[in-house]
Amino acid sequence: MTPLLLAEQILNGLQFGVMLFLMAAGLTLIFGVMGLINLAHGSLYMVGAFAAAAAAGATGSFALGLAAALAAAAMAGALVEILVIRRLYARDHLDQVLATFALILIFSEGTRWLFGSFPLFLDVPGALSGPVTLPGGIQYPLYRLALIGIGLLVAAGLGLLIARTRIGIQIRAGENDREMIAALGVDISRLYTLIFALGAALAGLAGALVGAIQSVQVGMGEPVLILAFVVIVIGGIGSIKGAFIGALLVGLTDTLGGIFLPELFKLFMEPATATSAGASLASMLIYILMGAVLIFRPTGLFGSRA
Amino acid sequence: MITERHLNLLILAGLILVPLWAWAADEPFTITLATRAVIFALAAAGLNIALGIGGLVSLGHAAFFGIGGYAMGILAHHAQSYTALSTWPFLIEGTKSMPVIWLVAIVTSALAALVIGLLSLRTAGVYFIMITLAFGQMFYFFTISWAAYGGEDGLSIYIRNDFPGLNTLDPIQFYGLCLAILCAVLFATARLMRAPFGLALNAARQTPARVETVGLDPTRLKLAAFVISGAITGLAGALFADLNRFVSPTMFSWQMSGELIVFIIIGGTGRLFGPVVGAATFVMLEHWLGGLSEYWLIYLGGMLLAIVLFGRGGLIGLLTRREGGA
Amino acid sequence: MTVVLEARGITKRFGAVVASDAISLDLRAGEIHAVIGPNGAGKSTLIAQISGSLAPDAGSVQLLGEDITALPPRLRAKKGLARTFQISALAMEDTVLQNVLLGAVGAAGSPWRFWRSVGADRDLRGKAEAALERVGLLSEAHRVVATLSHGQRRQLEVAVALTLAPKAFLMDEPMAGLGTEGSQRLTAMLDGLRREAPILLVEHDMDAVFALADRISVLVYGRIIATGSVEEIRANAEVRAAYLGEEA
């Protein structure tokens, strides 16, 4: 393997990680502030992708598609929070798991009922399509570079939001002490709806951005959801910084593992077996990573509480 | 309103009478459905020991269900193809005998539960949920690409395995066998809940600090519960494989783990017959709703949601008043 | 008199705050030794280090001459140190009897029995009922703890500790939240307990402390500023200034 190819693969891992971060950020925010496990986060990702595909299909504009994705996911998130989720804050994790599991069923089949059983079309916007040549001669799709850029911007934005703004102060206060922020005169139920909608919008954004280079279909949210959970558990639940580091770790591990493990196995196996065995191990790799992290740091890399 | 004890007796009567009626009325499929419900109930009864009594929310119990299934699949596969499982260091042959298969299923899933529990119990709360999920996913991905035993296609066993003195291919006889195991496990669970172990485990869920100050180790108690729980779910997996005469990686999927939790909560967390009520309700809903609409999962989701939000204590909680006040 | 429990130079820092500043105290056979102090003096931190749920930065804890500093709470309990909690740590969904039976099971070291009902074990049941009898809860044995009054829960805490037949009691504010009457009843009960095993009593209720304590230690800002009999403490100027003065 040439250094150039290696560099490209690292870039791929980063890009994958950044996308995972968009998913994981909302999830970890919601857990950090409200203490809620939301299995339906993947459904909001799907809602974003479908809204983007529908809007972009109707108007021909990718930007309008993105706006639709943000709006639809945020609205769906707010609605779900008001109707269902807010009754779950005081419950144990078990009830939360079950209720949000039920929400997955409703979202998935509801989407299928609205949009049918076939995947929808959503394409990369014309201005961002095709590859560009990077220094060193790597040919890399412009859209993927844009994804990395957007992801980093969102990460920086979230960091600023939490460190500098009034809402951020409320969020941090909420993480530490619910009663305290109530005492500050903040309408806590409105704050929670807002945070949930923000998390949902992030998931919707990820869905729309990723939908352009993947398949917009029912059930697309669940594999990503599991990955996002792996990410926030590795990073430490509730920590945005942890989610960022965790996402990059998972992205790089998954991408590089898929490439190097089969190569590694070829050193002592016949090629056909090695390819298959390497791929098998690669598919288990991030779960092994997660298990290892938790065994040595039971609350994740940056986590403080269970 | 009736007491929980009376309701349990009623359920037990239903488990005996409905299939007998179906047998008399020559409705074998009803018996098959009941068998499915009973096996799911057994799997969930296993989980209930960890989750309901011990408070361990495991989102990876499909791992044990699958291990039990594959124990059956692999042993029977070798038996039907007349090949040895391994020839070194000593010869291991396949078998079609249910008792042997059950023993292997119980031992392997208990061992897996020991290892998984030992590692997972270092964490708590959400982290525990997630690390058990991760272990389940490892098994899932491993079996999908495990070419020797069919990978994603799974393994078909053409004829149901044997149990001495029974014709297991006869639906009512196989049902009776499964029901007997379920009853035995429920009885043992009832004993266990009243025995010193159950008392201590129950306290370890509610107040681990207290358990420590009387000189007991809550983590060890929970680990033991996890192992017992995994072993029972593994046994259920072996039976499930025999019901379908087929095993595949979907037995390991995280949705399977989720469904086991669903059974328990529908029925009523920590209640002896909770898993039975939950599994039976789920199997019935699956069938009635599945026939009503292509989009039946929406209705299922709505019902689950209603049960979590408004029916605390599950169906048993709705139907009974609790003994001992409150 | 024999020293049963002894803390030597216990020190604990949280960042810049010194929560326990080289605390030394002892508990002798047959006595009730009360530790008092204003809020934030470090009483809870001290209890946590003696019971083993928090490791001290420096210092040691000894029970009957044996160093137990490195032992977790579970093993300290086995050695004979029984504690009660400030905020009741009872199994709220269980009955009174079940909670005491847990103590009996722990004392017998026999949780690995899966078949025979714990209630059918005469030995365990006898121990549990005797403990309930002593705290006056036997008539409530089959009530669920969640339905008990605050005072009854306090009594139950003590009953669980009794089942362990301990060498020393460690009681974290047992009077907290009790009314006058409840407080008096519990005082009377603890009074009789000291003959069985000495009590290290961390308490806010001054009436109870002055009624019960053989000796009193005063903890202020993580340091023990005085130890002595009730009279000595009442007369101690430093204590009056630092502590009683504020209360008055």
Place this chain on the structure above:
Amino acid sequence: MKMKSLMLTAAVAALATPALAEVKVGMITTLSGGGAGLGIDVRDGFMLAIKQSGRDDIEVVIEDDQRKPDVAVQLADKMIQSEKVDVLTGIIWSNLAMAVVPSVTAQGKFYLSPNAGPSALAGKGCHENYFNVAWQNDNLHEAAGSYANTAGYKNSFILAPNYPAGKDALTGYKRFFEGNLAGEVYTQLGQTDYAAEIAQIRASGADSVFFFLPGGMGISFLKQYADSGVDIPVVGPAFSFDQGILQAVGDAALGVVNTSQWSKDLDNEANTAFVASFEAEYGRLPSLYASQGFDTANLLISAVEAADVSDADAFRAALEAADFASTRGAFKFGPNHHPIQTIYAREVIKEGDVYTNKIIGVALEDHADAYAADCKM
């Protein structure tokens, strides 16, 4: 516990007196969740043929397997034990077929496969009551390998998911492809991002790419491949270029060559009528799966006309004769009851606003599968 199920009968008369139905068919297919599109197409194609036949003696019971093997097994039990069906059909996925077919045929029922054709059921595990009306799983991949030779490719990069059907696909391609392999990669089942594989393809020096990535995986791969600027030609089986999926891939699929035993523009009378009537009935273009469902139903109807289902030997012989007008033109069964058929190379084109396929040549003529020799029935 009488289960209410979705029963569709061919004619109003049959509804009034269902007892008249002489043949009862159980269809187990995927109607909910991610893979529902395929099941719906098979069902619609099948029911269209039944409707067109005007017969009132065929009753079809349809159930949703949710793409779960254990549910499929349970439904098969229900069909046989409770509905007392004579013939089963409908399963889309190989792993579900492996779970259901052996026990169904062992119980003396007929099974007609409208889609899945796992190698185990074509070779040693074949059965006299099992008929595959679609293809043996390897067929389209073999055709792709053969097409690659014709196209003059010498060095292929091949990839498929790491599961049995994926391994069969690569084996099938290699069985016919005569050039070298620039790379062979197993991806994760359900994988959505192929950036790493595309980078490997770019660096491999291949002159062609063969991939088998069914469903959403193929959509993702094609979109990402098109966007990567790698312009090595791609070949694949029809699954990723089917009518239902193509619209979601869009321009990224244009010009790609894929192999199929059927195409909308296949010029024969049965097909022309099928395409027109399917579009009239359902308001969409038929897919590969719809054509397979349609052919399966017509095979069944031809057998019902020729023999009584209660006479298993006669009914089997009638099925073996395959005396029906297939949408693929010539169609006959090999000794293992799998099709011997011509497989075409198609190219993705755009007709107005709609993406579809056009036949550009024959990849394999009258092709049988590689496992027939192992079949002893």
